Structure formats: structure tokens, C-alpha cells
Amino acid sequence: MKGTYLGELEELVLLTVxxxxxxxxxxxxxxxxxxQAGRSLNISAVHAVLTRLEEKGFLxxxxxxxxxxxxxxxxxxxxLTASGKRALEEVNEMRNTLFNQIxxxxxxFQHI
Amino acid sequence: MNKHTxxxxxxxxxxxxxxxxxxxxxxxxxxxxxxxxxxxxxxxAKWLFVWNVLRFFRWKNIxxxxxxxxxxxFILLTNYMRVGIRSANRHRLNSTINVIGLSIAIGVSVTAxxxxxxxxxxxxxxxxxxxxxxITSLVKTEDGVQEWGDTPLMLGPELRESSAGVVGMTRINTxxxxxxxxxxxAFYEQVSLVDxxxxxxxxxxxxxxxxxxxxxxxxxxxxxxQAIKYFGDQNPIGQVLSLKFNSGTKNDFTVVAVVEExxxxxxxxxxxxxxxxxxxxxxxxxxxQKNTGATFVLLQTGYPASGLQPALIKYKELQNRSSxxxxxxxxxxxxxxxxxxxSKQIINSVSHGAxxxxxxxxxxxxxxxLLTSCxxxxxxxxxxxxxxxxxxxxxxxxxxxKKEIVQQFLTENVIICLMATGVGVLLAxxxxxxxxxxxxPIEVPFQFSSWQIGVMYFVSLIFFxxxxxxxxxxxxxxxxxxxxxxxxxxxxxHQSGFSKSLLTLQFMLTIIMVVASLMFIQNAISLKNRDWGxxxxxxxxxxxxxxxxxxxxxxxxxxxxxxxxxxxTVDHVGMDxxxxxxxxxxxxxxxxxxxxxxxxLETLNLKLLAGRYFNSNLQSDKIESAVITQSLADLAGWDNxxxxxxxxxxxxxxxxxxxxxxxYDAWTTSAPAFFTISSEEKYNYITASVAPELVNEALLEAKxxxxxIAPDDPFEGFRQEDVFRGFLDDLQINIxxxxxxxxxxxLISCLGLYGLVAFSITRRxxxxxxxxxxxxxxxxxxxxxxxxxxxxxxxxxLIGLPVGNWLINSFIxxxxxxxxxxxxxxxxxxxxxxxxxxxxxxxxxxxxxRVTKENPSETLKIx
Numbered sequence: 017m018k019g020t021y022l023g024e025l026e027e028l029v030l031l032t033v034x035x036x037x038x039x040x041x042x043x044x045x046x047x048x049x050x051x052q053a054g055r056s057l058n059i060s061a062v063h064a065v066l067t068r069l070e071e072k073g074f075l076x077x078x079x080x081x082x083x084x085x086x087x088x089x090x091x092x093x094x095x096l097t098a099s100g101k102r103a104l105e106e107v108n109e110m111r112n113t114l115f116n117q118i119x120x121x122x123x124x125f126q127h128i
Numbered sequence: 129m130n131k132h133t134x135x136x137x138x139x140x141x142x143x144x145x146x147x148x149x150x151x152x153x154x155x156x157x158x159x160x161x162x163x164x165x166x167x168x169x170x171x172x173a174k175w176l177f178v179w180n181v182l183r184f185f186r187w188k189n190i191x192x193x194x195x196x197x198x199x200x201x202f203i204l205l206t207n208y209m210r211v212g213i214r215s216a217n218r219h220r221l222n223s224t225i226n227v228i229g230l231s232i233a234i235g236v237s238v239t240a241x242x243x244x245x246x247x248x249x250x251x252x253x254x255x256x257x258x259x260x261x262x263i264t265s266l267v268k269t270e271d272g273v274q275e276w277g278d279t280p281l282m283l284g285p286e287l288r289e290s291s292a293g294v295v296g297m298t299r300i301n302t303x304x305x306x307x308x309x310x311x312x313x314a315f316y317e318q319v320s321l322v323d324x325x326x327x328x329x330x331x332x333x334x335x336x337x338x339x340x341x342x343x344x345x346x347x348x349x350x351x352x353x354q355a356i357k358y359f360g361d362q363n364p365i366g367q368v369l370s371l372k373f374n375s376g377t378k379n380d381f382t383v384v385a386v387v388e389e390x391x392x393x394x395x396x397x398x399x400x401x402x403x404x405x406x407x408x409x410x411x412x413x414x415x416x417q418k419n420t421g422a423t424f425v426l427l428q429t430g431y432p433a434s435g436l437q438p439a440l441i442k443y444k445e446l447q448n449r450s451s452x453x454x455x456x457x458x459x460x461x462x463x464x465x466x467x468x469x470x471s472k473q474i475i476n477s478v479s480h481g482a483x484x485x486x487x488x489x490x491x492x493x494x495x496x497x498l499l500t501s502c503x504x505x506x507x508x509x510x511x512x513x514x515x516x517x518x519x520x521x522x523x524x525x526x527x528x529x530k531k532e533i534v535q536q537f538l539t540e541n542v543i544i545c546l547m548a549t550g551v552g553v554l555l556a557x558x559x560x561x562x563x564x565x566x567x568x569p570i571e572v573p574f575q576f577s578s579w580q581i582g583v584m585y586f587v588s589l590i591f592f593x594x595x596x597x598x599x600x601x602x603x604x605x606x607x608x609x610x611x612x613x614x615x616x617x618x619x620x621x622h623q624s625g626f627s628k629s630l631l632t633l634q635f636m637l638t639i640i641m642v643v644a645s646l647m648f649i650q651n652a653i654s655l656k657n658r659d660w661g662x663x664x665x666x667x668x669x670x671x672x673x674x675x676x677x678x679x680x681x682x683x684x685x686x687x688x689x690x691x692x693x694x695x696x697t698v699d700h701v702g703m704d705x706x707x708x709x710x711x712x713x714x715x716x717x718x719x720x721x722x723x724x725x726x727x728x729l730e731t732l733n734l735k736l737l738a739g740r741y742f743n744s745n746l747q748s749d750k751i752e753s754a755v756i757t758q759s760l761a762d763l764a765g766w767d768n769x770x771x772x773x774x775x776x777x778x779x780x781x782x783x784x785x786x787x788x789x790x791x792y793d794a795w796t797t798s799a800p801a802f803f804t805i806s807s808e809e810k811y812n813y814i815t816a817s818v819a820p821e822l823v824n825e826a827l828l829e830a831k832x833x834x835x836x837i838a839p840d841d842p843f844e845g846f847r848q849e850d851v852f853r854g855f856l857d858d859l860q861i862n863i864x865x866x867x868x869x870x871x872x873x874x875l876i877s878c879l880g881l882y883g884l885v886a887f888s889i890t891r892r893x894x895x896x897x898x899x900x901x902x903x904x905x906x907x908x909x910x911x912x913x914x915x916x917x918x919x920x921x922x923x924x925x926l927i928g929l930p931v932g933n934w935l936i937n938s939f940i941x942x943x944x945x946x947x948x949x950x951x952x953x954x955x956x957x958x959x960x961x962x963x964x965x966x967x968x969x970x971x972x973x974x975x976x977x978r979v980t981k982e983n984p985s986e987t988l989k990i991x
Contacts, residue, residue: 042157059157060183067188079152085163089156 022074022103028053029065030074030104033094041080041091042066066094074100132170134162134177142181147191154184204532205539212540215516222512225883226505227548229876230593233501234552236872237494239560241585242576244487249577250394250468255331256426260464261433263287263423263440264474266457273457277477280447281406281418283459284323287425287443293435296426298323298330300395300478301406305371306842307399309358312835314842317354319371319399320478321406329426332397337365337385342402348381349400351389359383371399372840379405394468394479416450422478424464433461485943493869496637500873502597503634504880505544509601510627511887520605521613533606541598545590563868567861600626631884632920635964638877639928642964644936645866646956651940652859661790661798662701663733665820666692667848669700669813670830673841680837681814681830688829690822695731696811698723701792702851703813710802711775712764719760720792720799721776723806729755729787731817732848739770739785742805750805754781759789760800774802794855823847874964878971885913885975897984910976921968929957 022030032048033040046062049055069075080091096104139155146154158180165173216223251257263283265276281299288297301321308314324343332339341347348369355364364383372378381401389397406420427433440459448455462470471479520533561574576582672678678696685694699706699722708721726744729736737758742749754774761769761783772783781804789798818826824847831843889896896909933953 042153043160058183059161059180060186063154063157063184064186064188086156086160089152089159091156092153 022107025061026065026069026074027104027107028055029062030069030096030100033066033069033075033100034096034104038093038095040094045094069100070094073097074103132166132173134159135174138178138181142184145185145190147189150189154189158184204535208536208539209543211536212543215540216544219512219515221886222508222883223544225879226508226544227551229501229504229879230545230548230597231551231555232872232876233494233497234549234589234593235555235560236497236869237589238553238556239564240490240494241589242556242561242574243564243570243572244491245576245581245585246572247487247570248468249465249581251465254464256329257464259427259429260329261425261427261461262464262467262479263425264460264462266460268455268457274475275460275473276475277422278419279423279459280416280443281420282415283443283447284420284423284425287436287439288325291436291439293428293431294425295428296325296328297424298326298328299403299420299423301403301421302478303373303406305373305399306840307358307369307371308840310360310362312839314840315357316842316844317371317399318396319373319401320397321403322400323403325426326400329424330395330397332387332390335386335388336363337383339385339387341384342400345402345404346379346381347384347402349385349387349397350383351387351398353389354398355383355386371401373405378840394471396480414450416447417454419454421476425461433463436461485939489939493641496641497869497872497876498593499596500634500637500880501876502593503630503637504876504883505597506600507627507631507634507880508883508887509541509597510604511884513601513605516605517608517613520608521610524608524610525614530606534602537602537605538594538598541602542590542594545594545597548593549586549590567864628920631880631917632924634877634880635920635924636928636931638873639924639960639964640932640935641873642870643929643932643957643960644939645870646960647933647936647953648866648940649863650952650956651944652863655794655944656856656859658791661734661788664702664848664851666817666823667732667815668818668823668826668830669703669815669846669848670827670834671844672812672814673838675809675811677834677838677841678808678811678814681833684833685814685816685830688826690818690826691816692819693727693731693817695728695815696725696808697728697813697815698806698810700813700815701732701790702848705792708776712766712772717760717763717800719756719763720801722801722803723810724803725808725811726805728815729785729803731815733817734790735788737786737788738768739783741785742803749784750807752779752781753784754802754804755785755787756783756802757787757789757798757800759798760802761786763800776804791852794852823849874967877964878967881917881968881971882974885972886978888916889913889975889979893979893982893987896979897982897987900979900984906976906980909979910972913976914972917968917972921965925961929961932960933957 028049029045032045032052035052036044036048042059042062045066046057046059049057049062066075066077070077074097075094076097077092077094080093082088082090142155142158143151158177161180162173162177165176254260262277263279265279267274267276279299284297284299287294299322303319303321304316305319306314306316322342324340326342327339335352337349339349342349348371350358350364350369358364358369359367364386367383369381369383370378371381387397387400403420425436427436440461444456444459462474467474467477467479469484471477472483523533523536557574561572565572576585670681672681682694682696685691701722704722706721706723707718709716710719710721711717724742726742726749729741739755742753742755746753756769756774764772764774766772769783769786774781774783781802790801792799792801816826827845827847830845834841834843834845896904896912899909899912937953
């Protein structure tokens with residue numbers, strides 16, 4: 017089934033959209049990722065991921081009210097959907113489960 | 129707000145490609161980033177903007193289909209059409225001028241296009257044209273390397289036997305033979321001797337009978353025209369036709385098929401018989417020395433022509449070993465379709481192709497005419513735009529974009545062009561093409577060789593004419609600023625540098641065409657009126673086949689009291705060319721040799737410059753006397769040529785007389801020549817001199833006498849006047865064509881000028897009225913009017929005259945090998961200038977008439 021798998025960048029963008037609630041839009045997401053994760057992305061890449069996530073049903077969007085910025089153009093505001101939230105939870109859960117299975121000894125570096 | 133803006137083109141590019149539903153957010157983001165960066169670094173911001181726009185150019189963001197757009201565009205188009213037709217209707221004078229000018233030019237170019245196309249694709253009817261090749265021989269002789277149509281007789285059959293790629297082969301050998309109609313008239317006919325595969329290579333349509341029966345020896349295939357000529361309304365199939373060949377043998381042939389003659393074939397097939405007849409009398413010649421007129425091969429589908437190379441090289445060696453005097457350097461493969469244009473380069477070719485010079489000249493002329501009429505259109509369109517500037521301004525104000533206005537004007541232009549094309553095609557059909565058909569012996573059908581070429585031709589013609597004529601006016605109009613138009617600030621329709629240079633160019637083209645035509649005509653007339661060096665008007669000549677025929681004709685003509693003088697001859701002036709190498713004063717020179725009978729020079733009335741004619745009473749004249757032309761004396765370097773000697777084939781001749789140079793060939797002026805006396809049994813012609821008004825009567829009489837003695841032989845008598853008939857007829861055709869072209873060119877130019885002047889007078893009518901009130905006379909106004917055009921005319925004349933001269937001189941040199949002196953250019957140039965000036969004056973005068981008739985009080989009262 018296409019689209020249920022969540023890529024690494026997709027996960028990052030999905031999280032950022034959640035963080036920025038309720039003001040997540042293209043440039044905002046891009047800035048936030050740079051600030052939080054230190055990854056510099058091109059705006060077009062962000063758009064591509066956002067559209068893809070919307071197609072997969074993890075995000076929904078609406079147009080904002082026009083403001084004076086951007087020459088009066090509206091922004092597309094992205095919001096997490098229920099399935100988006102579930103996808104994040106699943107990923108998170110799986111990470112934790114996996115992490116917890118690492119033997120303690122493997123994480124004790126002082127012996128090396 | 130930041131006053132700095134991102135690069136406009138990138139922004140436009142984004143709006144152009146982006147899907148409309150995504151445009152706002154994408155543009156918004158890009159702008160936001162731009163504004164943010166611009167606060168720090170504007171350059172970087174611009175680069176970033178462009179970069180982002182380019183990065184957004186992704187498949188998902190690109191707008192692909194525009195379903196709603198097509199529909200609205202169609203509505204828009206119909207709307208434009210309606211407006212276009214209305215405006216064409218409102219400005220009837222201008223649209224008529226445009227349509228007439230364009231349609232004449234289009235009519236001419238359609239005619240020329242069909243002519244050229246039919247000439248170039250004279251093999252279009254051949255089904256296998258792309259697989260048929262003619263083999264030609266590249267032969268090295270003293271004159272350099274020449275390409276001959278003649279190929280070894282053995283080559284074709286050998287190739288057919290040994291090469292897998294060759295699936296068909298025919299040799300074509302043309303011979304002359306005489307045949308008699310049911311009424312007893314005899315004619316010489318061209319007979320083609322072919323191989324059994326002939327019908328596979330040349331697809332002739334069989335009207336009756338079976339063309340494949342040609343394989344047996346005594347069968348013949350004839351074309352429809354010949355069937356009617358020889359059998360009338362009888363069924364030709366099964367009839368017997370008797371052919372008498374030049375060798376003297378006579379054979380009976382049964383007609384097995386009648387074929388349709390292709391309209392425009394470069395090879396003529398009137399009578400087709402089996403090649404087996406060629407072998408008769410050639411048995412003792414070594415196989416590879418025998419040649420045939422042409423060899424054609426049919427290759428297997430997909431088999432490359434280069435595949436035959438090894439075999440051809442092998443046969444070349446065989447041939448070279450066999451005939452040391454005729455060494456073939458290489459056998460070439462010529463594709464059949466190429467023969468339409470190549471035939472002239474191949475010596476002794478069975479096909480006769482088009483004259484490329486004429487085709488090129490026709491093409492150039494039609495393009496020049498098209499250009500002239502397009503310039504006309506541009507000029508008239510730009511000049512008359514004033515009438516419509518308000519319309520354009522209003523359109524712009526209520527939101528019409530530049531693009532839409534350009535579209536509107538182009539649509540109107542397309543309407544005019546389509547109308548002109550329609551009228552042009554009609555003109556070509558009812559006027560130009562029939563005229564061309566009347567003029568030239570070449571049959572030109574009103575069609576292109578294939579519908580694909582026709583479609584391509586018309587599409588490119590309309591495209592070319594529309595763009596050339598419409599693009600500039602459309603953009604010119606669209607660039608107006610509406611506010612200024614509505615305020616009435618901007619001046620329109622005044623002649624910009626661009627439209628002035630167009631006008632100049634247009635006049636220049638006209639002048640070039642007119643001067644070139646006149647120069648050509650002058651040259652043609654001088655060629656026509658050349659001194660032939662003898663009196664040709666009262667000379668008739670009859671070709672005699674045999675000695676008894678000669679003797680009989682001689683006695684009957686002698687008995688005729690109307691005949692003033694009579695002579696027999698082996699070679700006849702104007703008919704035969706016998707170049708011989710003779711030795712004078714120890715050096716070899718080339719001269720034309722005529723073997724004649726006594727009294728021949730007197731009959732032709734060649735002017736004697738020194739010495740005497742031949743005297744039949746002197747025995748020595750029969751063997752060792754020669755009469756030479758002045759140019760041979762000059763060539764030999766004799767001050768006084770009399771009693772000098774020349775040596776021909778180790779026979780010594782004493783010069784007893786010198787005659788004036790004469791025209792031996794229509795294409796050249798004169799040649800060194802000499803006459804010697806030949807014995808009576810060799811005579812081929814009998815020449816008689818009668819009063820000019822009795823020439824035709826004498827010919828008829830000779831014909832009936834000939835028929836009595838040799839009923840099988842066609843009568844071949846001609847007036848000396850007619851020996852260059854073909855050449856003179858061609859000249860006449862050229863003159864008529866050129867006169868026609870000049871008239872069309874002048875007409876188109878004057879139409880354009882008329883439109884421009886009409887408009888400029890309308891614009892200045894008030895000014896002229898006021899001037900009239902204050903006492904300006906007609907001359908004064910005419911002066912004011914023509915002031916605009918004096919410069920245009922002068923420049924056009926100054927450039928056009930020399931260019932036209934130069935062009936036509938190189939053409940004449942190419943065609944007739946005559947170099948014209950500068951002085952010959954004076955009369956045509958003057959004539960052209962005067963004709964054009966008068967035409968322009970008439971055009972101006974017609975409009976000036978309007979000014980004089982106009983009542984100032986009427987014109988000034990309006991508003």
C-alpha cells in the first residue's frame with residue numbers, strides 16, 4: 017500500500033507542523049526545521065513534502081486570511097489530521113520500543 | 129513595504145508554468161523569502177528568488193491542461209474574427225488594396241510553386257522511384273571528367289544475374305525511326321528499346337492491352353497520343369506498325385498495349401520495343417565496347433545502393449580492358465527522382481530535366497513579389513492605425529493585455545491573408561496558370577505532385593505571409609500607451625524610420641525587377657535581331673535521304689522557274705556542327721568544317737569580303753580550294769588570307785575566298801569556319817533560294833515531289849528562318865514572362881503607394897484646405913505631398929538600378945555566355961526609371977485630384 021510509510025524527512029516535517037500549530041506554512045516549517053534540527057532545506061522541497069503528506073492524509077490544509085505581508089497573498093496553513101497524529105505516535109512508539117530493547121551494556125561506554 | 133522587486137521575468141515565468149491553484153501559496157512563499165533576504169542583501173535576494181522559482185519548476189507544480197481556457201479562447205477567436213471582418217468592411221479601400229496586392233503575389237507564387245514542384249518531382253508518378261537508379265559513366269576525356277548516360281550494354285544484364293540486390297533492370301536505348309500513318313504521311317519517331325523488366329521500373333498506366341508482352345521481338349507498346357496519330361479511332365491493339373530504322377532495316381510490329389502518357393515525365397516514351405533489336409549489326413563488336421543509352425536498375429526493398437559498388441568496380445575494370453579509348457573512371461548510381469534536376473549534367477541522357485536556372489529565377493521572382501506585397505500591407509496597416517487607436521486604448525483600459533491586442537490584430541491579418549490566398553488561388557487557376565500553359569510548351573497541371581507537398585506549400589505560404597505582414601503592425605499597435613492616446617497626446621501614423629525603409633525596400637525590389645526585366649528584354653531583342661551573316665529569309669532547305677531522292681528533287685527544283693538558285697550540301701549552316709582540327713602555319717586550330725556543293729555560298733548569299741566563291745568550272749576547286757570566314761583568317765593571323773594554305777587530315781587546301789562571319793548556332797555569335805567542296809553522292813540537303821513570299825509554296829511543292837519518290841520517308845524541309853526557331857521561341861516566352869512580372873511588380877507597388885497617399889491626404893485634408901483658402905495652388909500642394917516620397921524614391925533608384933543591372937547581367941552571362949557592356953544598361957535603366965516615375969506620378973495624381981475637388985468649407989466644417 018502506497019503512502020503509509022513515513023520517511024525520515026516526512027517525519028521531521030510532520031513533527032514541525034505539529035510544533036507550529038496553528039501557524040504552520042511553507043516558509044515557517046522551513047525556518048523551524050533549520051532552527052531545531054539544523055537542516056537547511058529549499059522551500060520547494062518543503063512544499064513537495066507537505067503536498068505529499070497531504071496526499072497521504074497525514075495533513076490537511078486551509079488558506080489563511082490575507083495579510084499585508086507577501087503582497088497580500090494568503091498562506092496555506094497545514095494542520096495535523098488524526099491519521100497524521102497516529103502515524104507520529106506509531107513512529108515514536110516503535111522508536112521507543114526498539115530503543116528499550118538495546119541491552120544496557122551496549123550503552124555503557126566507559127568500559128571501552 | 130520594500131520597494132525592491134524580484135526579477136520580473138522569473139516572476140512571469142512562475143505565473144506562466146505554475147498550476148493556478150498552487151500559484152498563490154508558492155508565489156507568497158517565494159516573495160516572503162525574497163523580502164526577508166532583501167533587507168540584508170538585495171543581490172542575494174534576487175538570486176535566491178530565481179533559484180527558488182527554478183526549483184519549484186516540478187512536474188507536480190506545472191499546469192498541464194487548461195480545459196476552460198480552450199473554450200474561452202475559441203469564443204475570443206470568433207469575437208476577433210467578427211471584429212476583423214467588420215473593420216475590414218469599414219476600411220474597404222485599405223482592405224481591398226491589401227487583398228488585391230497580396231492575392232496577385234500569392235497567385236503568382238502558387239503558379240510558380242506548382243510549376244517548380246511539377247518540374248522537380250517529375251517522377252512522382254513512378255511507384256518504385258525510390259528504388260530505381262540510373263547507372264551513369266564518369267568518363268575522363270580531353271575535356272575533363274564528364275558524366276555520360278551511355279553505359280556498357282553488358283552491364284545491366286550482368287548486374288541482374290550476379291547481384292542479389294538487383295531485382296529488375298532495363299536498358300533504354302533511343303533510336304529514330306520513320307513510321308507511316310494510315311493516310312500515308314510519314315514521320316520520324318523516337319523509339320525506346322527496353323528490357324522485359326521495363327514495366328517493373330517505370331510504372332506506366334496501361335490503357336489497353338498488356339505492357340509485359342514487350343518481351344517478344346515483334347511487339348510494340350505505344351502511348352495514347354501516338355495511337356490516335358497512327359490509328360485514329362480504330363482499336364490499335366493487334367494492328368501492325370511498320371518502322372524503318374536509320375540503318376535502313378524495316379520491321380513490322382504488332383501493337384500489344386497502349387499506355388497513358390504521364391503528364392510531366394522527364395523521360396518520353398512514345399514507342400516502346402524490345403532491346404533485342406539493338407543487337408542487330410553489333411555482333412562483331414567486343415561485348416564490353418557496346419554501349420546503350422541508359423541502364424536502370426531496380427533494387428530490392430531496403431537494399432542499399434552502396435551494396436552494388438564492388439560489382440560496379442569489377443565491371444569497370446572489364447570495361448576499361450575492353451575499350452581503351454573510352455575509359456570509365458567510375459560507374460555512378462543516380463536515384464531516379466534526382467534525374468528531374470540532374471539530367472542537364474548527364475551527357476546524352478535519355479531524360480530531360482528541368483532548367484534549374486529558370487526554376488531558381490521563378491522562385492526568386494515569386495518571393496520578391498510576396499515580399500513587396502507584404503511590405504505594402506505593413507505600410508498601409510501602420511499608416512491607417514490612427515483610425516483605430518481609440519478602440520485599442522479603450523480595450524487596454526478595460527483590461528485587454530498586450531497579448532490579446534496582438535492576437536486580435538493577428539487574427540484580422542489572418543482573415544485578410546486567407547481571403548487573399550483564396551483570391552490568389554482563383555487568379556492562378558483562371559488567369560496565371562492558363563497563361564503559363566499558353567506560353568510554354570510544358571504542360572503544367574493545376575495541382576501539386578502530391579497532396580502532402582500541396583498542404584505543406586499552402587501552410588508555409590500562409591504562415592510566411594501572415595507573420596511577415598502581420599507581426600510588426602500588431603506589435604506596433606499593442607505598444608501604445610492608452611492614457612496618452614485618450615488624451616490625444618501621441619501622434620500616430622506618421623512615417624517612422626522603419627516604415628520608410630520598408631517603403632524604400634519595396635520600391636527597390638520593384639525597380640530591381642523592372643530593370644532586370646527590361647535589360648533581359650533588351651538582350652533578347654538584340655539576340656533576335658542579330659545579323660546572321662547571310663540572307664535567311666528566302667532560303668528553303670530539304671533533307672534528302674538518298675541519292676536518287678536528291679537527284680529527283682534537284683531536277684524538279686531546277687525546272688521550277690521561281691527558284692533563283694539551288695545547291696546541294698553535306699553540312700548545312702545552322703543545322704550541322706563539324707569541329708575539326710586544322711593546321712595553319714604549322715599550328716593547330718579548331719574550326720567548323722562545312723562540306724558543300726557548288727553554288728551553296730551564293731544560294732545562302734554569304735557576303736564575300738575578298739577573293740571569290742567556288743567555281744564549278746575549275747577542276748581544282750573540287751579538291752583543293754577552301755573558302756574561309758573572316759574570324760578564321762583572324763585566328764590564323766593572316767593579314768590577307770587569300771592563297772594561304774590550311775591542312776585538314778593531311779589534305780592541303782588553298783584559300784580562294786573569305787566570307788563574312790555568320791551565325792552557326794543560336795547561342796553563340798560566330799565561329800571560325802571553312803567550306804570545301806564535296807562530291808554530289810554525299811549530299812544530305814538541297815538548298816534553294818526563292819522570293820521570300822514564295823517560301824511556303826516552294827516547300828509544299830517539294831513535299832509532294834518527295835512523297836512521289838520516297839513515300840516511306842518523312843518529308844523534312846524547313847525555311848532557313850526556322851533553324852533557330854526553338855531558341856527564338858524560348859526568348860519570346862522569356863520576354864512575355866518578364867513583361868508580365870514587371871507589370872505585376874509595378875501594380876503591387878503602385879497599389880501600396882496609392883493606399884499610403886490616400887491615407888496621408890485624408891490625414892492632412894484640413895491642412896490642405898486651409899492652405900487652399902490662403903491661396904496655395906495645386907502645384908504647391910503636390911510639392912508638399914511628394915516631399916515625403918522624393919527621398920524614398922531617390923534611395924530606391926540609386927540602389928535598385930545597379931543591383932538590378934548586376935543581377936541580370938550575371939544571369940545573362942550564365943545563360944547566354946554574353947557579357948554586356950555597361951553602356952547597354954543605360955537605355956533599360958532610363959526606361960525603367962521613366963516608367964516607374966510615370967506610374968508613381970499617376971498614383972499621386974489620382975489622389976491629388978481628390979484634394980482639388982474637395983471644397984475647403986466642407987472639410988473644415990466637420991466636427
